Amino acid sequence: MSILINKNTRVVCQGITGKAGEFHSKNCLEYGTKLVAGVTPGKGGQTALGVPVFDTVYEAVEKEGVDAAMIFVPAAFTADAILESVDAGCTVVVAITEGVPVLDMVRVYNRLQTERRAAGASSPPCVRLVGPNCPGVITPEECKIGIMPGYIHKKGGVGVMSRSGTLTYEAVWQLSNVGLGQSTCVGLGGDPIVGTSFIDLLELYQDDDQTEAILMIGEIGGTAEEEAAAFALEHVTKPMAAFIAGRTAPKGKRMGHAGAIIAGGKGTAAEKIAALEAANIEVAQSPADMGAALQRAIKRTT
C-alpha cells in the first residue's frame, strides 16, 4: 500500500470550472485519478470534463462517494473551501492554491486540531490537509492529486516529502533515473503554516509496507526539518536521505516561499544539516546529489 491516496481514492475538485482547476483536473484524469466530481458554488448541475459539478462538497460526497478533495479556488476563499470539504467528510484535502493569508491558515489549522482532539488522542487524525501552496500528492501509477508532471514518477518504494515544487520534481527525476520508484510523493507546501508536517508523513511512511526508504527535501526557515530529524532518530527505521535548499540564502530575505526566511538566526541550513546528520540521515550536499544520496542511505543500512 501507499500512503494517503491510492487507486481507490475518489476525488472532488473544488474550483473545477476555473482555468487552473480545469487544466489540472484534466491532467489528473488522464493520469488515471478517479476524479469523479467538481464543485463550484452556483454551477451545480453542469458537467465539466465529463464529471458532474455540484454547488457543495456535501452533494459530491453524497452522490459520488468522494473521500478526497483537490482545491483550486482563489486564495481569498481557500480557507472556507478547506473547511467545507473537511466538514463534508473528505479525509484527504489537498490545497494547491498559493497566496492564502497566514491568519486564515491559523484558523483552519486550529480547527483541524480541535477535531483531532475530539476524535480522541489515540485514534489517527480523521483528516489530512496537505498544503496550501503545494504541488500536491501522487501515488505513482494509481492516483495524482495536484499539479506535478505525472510521467516523471515511477511506482516503487521511496517515500518523497518536500516543502518545494520543482525541486521535488528534480528529486523524483533523479530517483527514477537511478531506478528508484516512489511509493507516494507529498509536497507539503511553502507557507509558514501548512496542514501536514514532515513528522506526520514519517509516521505514515514508517507504517507503510510499500515504503522502503524516505527522501526529505527541506529548505531554510522554521524548525520543521530539525523536528523531523529528532523524530526520525526515535521512530524511523527505514533508510533516509535529505537535502536542504537555501544554504546560501542571506538572513532576513524571503526567497519566494513565505516560509523560506531565516529569522532571528533560526532556521539556517547549517543548523538543519547538523540535526539531520546527528540523526543518521544521509545529507545530499548538492541538489544534483539527491538520488545518489538516497542510494547511499539504502546501501549503508543493508
Add this chain to the structure above:
Amino acid sequence: MKIHEFQAKELLRKAGVAVPQHMVATTADEAAAAFKQLGGPLAIVKAQIHAGGRGKGTIKDNPQQRGVQLVRSADEAAKVARNLIGNKLVTIQTGPEGQTVRRVLVEAGCDIARELYLGIVIDRAAAMPVLMASSAGGMNIEEVAEKTPHLILKEPFCPDAGLQPYQVRKLAAKLDLNPSPIRGGVRGGGSAEKFMRSLCRVFVDLDCSLAEINPLVVTKLGDLIALDAKISFDDNALFRHPELAELRDTSEEDPNELRAAAAGLSYVQLDGSIGCLVNGAGLAMATMDLIKLHGGEPANFLDVGGGANTEQVTEAFRILLSDKEVKAVLVNIFGGIMRCTTIAQAIVEAYKQVGFNVPLVVRLEGTEVEQGRKILAESGVNIIAAKDLTDAANKVVAAAK
C-alpha cells in the same frame, strides 16, 4: 509589506495603543515648527526609513549625525532635520550604501523608568500568533533571543478571541508591571492590559506579519508608551485591506525587486556575479546553493514561477542584465507543467530582444526536453548548453571568471 514608524504609530494610536505625541516633517522648517507645537523642553528627531538600527546608524557623508537624536530647541530640531533629510542613512540593515531619508518624525520626550520589548509574530510551531515580551527592551532582541532565551516570555493567542486578561496578568507579574492602570498618567499612557490587548487586536485586524514595540517604555508614573513601532503586513492578505495600499512607500524598496514583482516574478538582489533564472522557489534556492558549491557567487534569486511566458522571461533577462555585476547567466528549468519547448522559445526570443552581452548557460529538463534543446541548438543564438545540474554549475562558474 513594510511601513514607516510614523505610519505604524498612527495605526496604533487609532487602535488605542499609547504612543508619544508626534509630528512628521519633510523640511527643517517643519521640524522646527513641530518642536514648538509639541511644546516640550525636548523632543526626539527620528529619521524615517524602512530599515532598523537607526539609532546607531549614521549619515553616510556626515558620520557625526546619527539617525535618532534628542533635541532641546526648535533651532536644534531644524539643524538635525537638515542633516538627515535628503541624505543617506547607513545602518546595520541598509547595507553600506545606506537609504535616503525623506522625512523625519519629531516626537515629544517622556519620563522613562524602564524599557521593555513587545513583539507579535506568527509562531509556526504553535500555528498561532504569539505575543513575545521581554524586560530586555531597547536591545537587539535577536541577540537576547540567542544569548538569554529565558528572558523572552511568550503567550500564544487565538486570533478571534484575542489576548485574554489572564495572559496579561501572567506577563505583568513576570515583567513586574502593574496590570491595571495607574490613574493620572500623562500623555494618554494606558494600562498593560489595554496596551497589550489592543496591540494584539491590531495584529489580527490588519493581518500583520510583524508588530514590534521596541522599546516599550514604562514611564515614571507607570504608564506604557510605544516609543518605537514597527509593523509589516502579510502580502497575501492585502487584498482585504485596500486602505493599507496608500501606506506603501515604493521609494524604500529595491527597484529591481519592484520591477520583478510587477512582471509576476519573485526576485531578490544578492551581491555575486552569476545571474540565475529558475522556475520554482525551492529549485531557485537549490540553484544558488549549487553555484556556491562550485565556487561561484549568485547575483540574485529569481523565480519565474510555474507558467512563465516570453514577456516574463524577457523582463527577467532585462532585470538580470541591468545588474552590472553579472558576468554570466544560468537558466535552470525543470519543465513540469511548463513545457521545455515553451521556455526554449521564450529564451531565444528574449535573447534576441535583450541583446545579451554575457555568456548564457541553459540547463533544461522535463516535459518535451528533446524538442526544447533542439530549438535552442537551431536558434543560432550563442547558448552554452548544460547536460545536468553539475555540468551547468561548472560551466556558468567558468564563464563568469
